Amino acid sequence: MSTPTSADWLSHRSEIRVLDCTIRDGGLMNNHHFDDHVVKAVYDACVASGIDYMEIGYRASRKNIKLGEHGCWKYCQEEDIRRVVGENATALKLSIMADAGKCDYREDIPAKQESVIDLVRVACYVHQVPLALDMLKDARDKGYETTVNLMAVTTVGDCELEAALELLAPSEAQAIYVVDSFGALYPLQTRRLVQKYLQYAKAGGKEVGIHAHNNLQLAYANTIEAISLGANYIDATMAGLGRGAGNCPMELLLGLLRDPQYQLRPVLQCVAETIEPLRHELGWGFDLPYMLTGLFNQHPRAAIAYNAQPETGDIGAFFDSF
Amino acid sequence: MSTPTSADWLSHRSEIRVLDCTIRDGGLMNNHHFDDHVVKAVYDACVASGIDYMEIGYRASRKNIKLGEHGCWKYCQEEDIRRVVGENATALKLSIMADAGKCDYREDIPAKQESVIDLVRVACYVHQVPLALDMLKDARDKGYETTVNLMAVTTVGDCELEAALELLAPSEAQAIYVVDSFGALYPLQTRRLVQKYLQYAKAGGKEVGIHAHNNLQLAYANTIEAISLGANYIDATMAGLGRGAGNCPMELLLGLLRDPQYQLRPVLQCVAETIEPLRHELGWGFDLPYMLTGLFNQHPRAAIAYNAQPETGDIGAFFDSF
Incomplete structure (x- = not known):
């Protein structure tokens, strides 16, 4: 594969795969209780719109x-998925996410020919890489495409990260x-990470993906940065x-993306019509508490708790708590 | 001045000047009717918080x-400003913006010693540069600091832009x-513009500033990009x-910004406590119509009209209108 130039992101690159994870990541805001x-x-x-993959839960x-x-989108049993997509006789591929340590993958993931799912995305923290490797092998042996999401990379030291990438490169x-x-x-940090991932992934014949969160209003900017460097698996969600x-x-x-495969309308x-009407109930999106957990590189749970208080909190005191 | 390195934005640079233009730019959302x-x-x-300048209107x-x-913040008469800031016996400097063609600057801007204002920011479109030069001279002759905002730069061709920068460099x-x-x-375009501005500005002993809008959720990312390249005059607003x-x-x-001069709290x-409670009434912030005017490099007036409709509009038809 050729090295991308700075012009590439204004052109298009046929290797790019866009993955919609609205229902999967959004499910973390409503315990996966989405209406069909x-x-x-x-x-x-x-x-x-020509999106390549949809992650349904x-x-x-x-x-x-x-x-x-x-809700059922935490489990994504075949009958639940088929209730919405039938046999999915479309060009869109479907994915599920399987969290290391939270999925009985040997039993719960059937052989590909019994499933409407195309891609199994394995998510793990850095200490779970050996488990993730087994999950990846299980999924591939059953006939699925597989990818791996190494979560919370901003908490992983360089040395540990390189060890993980060495293990994942031949997976x-x-x-x-x-x-x-x-x-x-920040985009500068994204740049360095993507470059490091590319170095390992390309040696193993793999692609690099990007999954960003918007705590610092940089999810899109970090995604652009990753694309411009050659990341080809791109996560995004409707209305974020x-x-x-x-x-x-x-x-x-x-x-x-300028690829005529994709339609914005x-x-x-x-x-x-569908997602913005949910905003008030689900309450996702940039705000000061989420900004602060991002700024201090922490899990958003403190912000979730702050926002769940019945009375408006004291943002100064919340800031002082970090 | 030394060339900034990629590490500089994680450190701090004493040449940076932060300018708050909440009341000035926000005034475009409520006809400048802010309560005192x-x-x-x-x-x-x-x-x-140690911000360097506040633009009051x-x-x-x-x-x-x-x-x-x-409201009075469209005119910023001295008595209106003093009603809020008194004699401004603080380290914060105050600025006003004077639009080329919309300000009787010779009469309406008094000598500095009669004013509580420190900085006159001249805003102009590219065809108004000669007028802006006269306004800058008028302001400086009266004893003010002055800067110039060359508006809507994404509509200006390279050749015209270079001519404008040649005129502004010795101003x-x-x-x-x-x-x-x-x-x-996009950040890549910001990079090229900032580099070009720096080339002209530094030759004239001047700084480069950045004033971003968030139609593509890139205002902060573009600002980071500009800072990392050496832009030192940085506009921002409370809650955007x-x-x-x-x-x-x-x-x-x-x-x-890591400079201990600045306090986030x-x-x-x-x-x-003050700005977010205004959001529903003023209605600023990222949404699909504003995204589309940004994407198509147009003035936001079409989005403003779309959002002002009594009934919810048809976003597909709005998209088709571009």
Whole structure:
């Protein structure tokens, strides 16, 4: 593959794969309780706009679960998915995310020919890489495409990261994602990470992906930076819907990509008609508490707790708590 | 001055000057009808946080005005400013913006010793550069600091821009701003513009500034890019309050700058307690219509009209109109 030049992002690169994870990442804001019509609207928009993959939820262990505590998109059983997409006779590929340590992957993921899913995305923290490797092999052996999301990379030291990338480079994953779970990356840091990932991934014949969060209003900017350097697997969500401050907005991403494969209009309509009406209830998006967890490179849980208080909090005291 | 390195933006650079233009740019969303307590809260936060300049509004011609149509911050008469800031016995400097063609600058701007204002910022379009030069000279002759905002730079061809910069380089302005009025710049384009401005400005002993809009959620990213290259005059607003999609948020900017001169906490409190409560009424911030005017490099007026409709518009039809 040729080295991308600075002009490439204004042109287009056929290797780019756009993945919509609205329902999966957004599910972290409503315990995965999306009505079918919302999932269907996102699915239809993905199909109509030429998006490559749609991640429809997690596949999580159903052992010891409390019925009704989480919506069905936490488990993504085949019958739930088919209720929305049928046999998915479209060019759109479907993915699920399987979290290391939270998925009985050997039992819960059937052989590919029994599933409407195309891609299994394995998510892990750095200490779970050996487990992730087994999950990747399991998925590939069953016939799926696989990728790996190494989460919370801003908390991982260089030495540990390089060890992880050495292990992942020869794995079954077809792409390794730079995942800024805390929304703490500046573009300059994204640049260095993507360059490092590319070095390992390309040696293993793999692609690099980017999954950004918007705590510092930099999700899109970091995504542009990653694309300009050669990252080809790009996560985005409708209206940026995702945990906390949310993700890189799909409407911005498709506005950037010049590949005639992609159509912006269906995404605009999905955002305006289906996703924005959920904003008040779900409460994702940039705000001061999420900004502060990003700024201090921390999990958004403190901001989630701050925002869940019945009374408006004291932002000065919250700032002092870091 | 030394060439900045990529590490500089994580350190600090004493040449940086932060300018708050919340009331000035935000005034475009409410016809400059800010209550004094809002202006005072922004002023107090600027003082407490160590911000260098606060732009309190425009100084515009009062010929043929309809009384009450615009709030007093469109004119910034000395008595209005002093009602809020007294004699401004603080380290914060105050600025007004004077638009070329909209200000009777010879009469309406008194000698510096009669004014509580420190800096006169001249704003012009490229065809108004000769007028701006006269305004800059007038302001400097009267004893003020002056800078120039060359507006809507994304609509200016390279050849015209270079001619404008040649004229502005030897002018009285102490800084020349890259102004992305339409919020249409990507960081790569910001980089090229800032480099070009620096080339002319440094030859004339001047600084370069950046004034960004957030139509593509890139106001902060473009501001970071400009800072990393050596731009030292940085515009931002509380909660990003400004025309349309708004500006680079001050809370993000101060979160980035490591100079102990700046304190984030007073800005957080001003945003949470004074500015965010205005959001519903003023309606600034990123949305799909503002995104589209930015994407298509157009003045936000079409988005403003779309958002002012009594019924929710059809975003697909709006997209088709470009």
